Amino acid sequence: MAEKKLLILFGPPAVGKMTVGKELSALTGMKLFHNHMTIELVLPFFEFGTPPYLRLVKTFRRMIVEEVAQSDQPGLIFTYVWALNMDSDRQFLQSIVDIFRQQGAAVYFVELQATLDERLARNKTEYRLSQKPSKQDVVWSEQNLLELEANYQMNSAGDLAVDGHYWKLDNTHLSPEAAARQITAHFGW
Numbered sequence: 001m002a003e004k005k006l007l008i009l010f011g012p013p014a015v016g017k018m019t020v021g022k023e024l025s026a027l028t029g030m031k032l033f034h035n036h037m038t039i040e041l042v043l044p045f046f047e048f049g050t051p052p053y054l055r056l057v058k059t060f061r062r063m064i065v066e067e068v069a070q071s072d073q074p075g076l077i078f079t080y081v082w083a084l085n086m087d088s089d090r091q092f093l094q095s096i097v098d099i100f101r102q103q104g105a106a107v108y109f110v111e112l113q114a115t116l117d118e119r120l121a122r123n124k125t126e127y128r129l130s131q132k133p134s135k136q137d138v139v140w141s142e143q144n145l146l147e148l149e150a151n152y153q154m155n156s157a158g159d160l161a162v163d164g165h166y167w168k169l170d171n172t173h174l175s176p177e178a179a180a181r182q183i184t185a186h187f188g189w
Contacts, residue, residue, distance in 0.1 A: 107164030
């Protein structure tokens with residue numbers, strides 16, 4: 001049996017994490033757990049950013065990650081908007097890594113990067129809006145994207161120190177399929 005894998009696919013909003021993750025899932029057999037799966041689950045009950053919202057999103061994510069890590073599944077693709085200048089984001093991702101490491105899994109980080117203009121265009125795509133109802137208010141979503149861009153470090157210089165294999169890919173001009181193929185080729189999957 002192949003070694004279990006955890007792939008953390010991260011980058012700024014609308015960079016293509018979910019769409020690339022979907023293609024990676026098809027290529028690798030690993031399940032895709034995109035960050036909006038828990039966000040959209042909790043939003044009907046609690047407003048974004050409130051303490052109950054944050055607790056539930058974190059709890060659901062952790063529970064799903066724990067179950068997949070202990071299962072016979074080949075691994076998990078987990079997407080995340082990682083504010084690189086926030087220690088709390090690094091600590092959260094390390095907790096996810098630790099869960100998989102306890103099961104003997106290999107850990108991979110792929111950082112996606114695309115130009116701001118490309119991300120603003122992707123923010124309005126039909127597939128994104130169909131999978132992320134909270135983004136359907138495109139004016140709010142665009143404003144949120146720009147605020148995150150202004151206030152947080154959304155990408156590294158390509159030299160990020162992480163606890164696992166790491167690769168940065170500029171997918172500005174790549175289809176999700178091409179990006180997924182490059183990722184699998186890079187890691188030899």
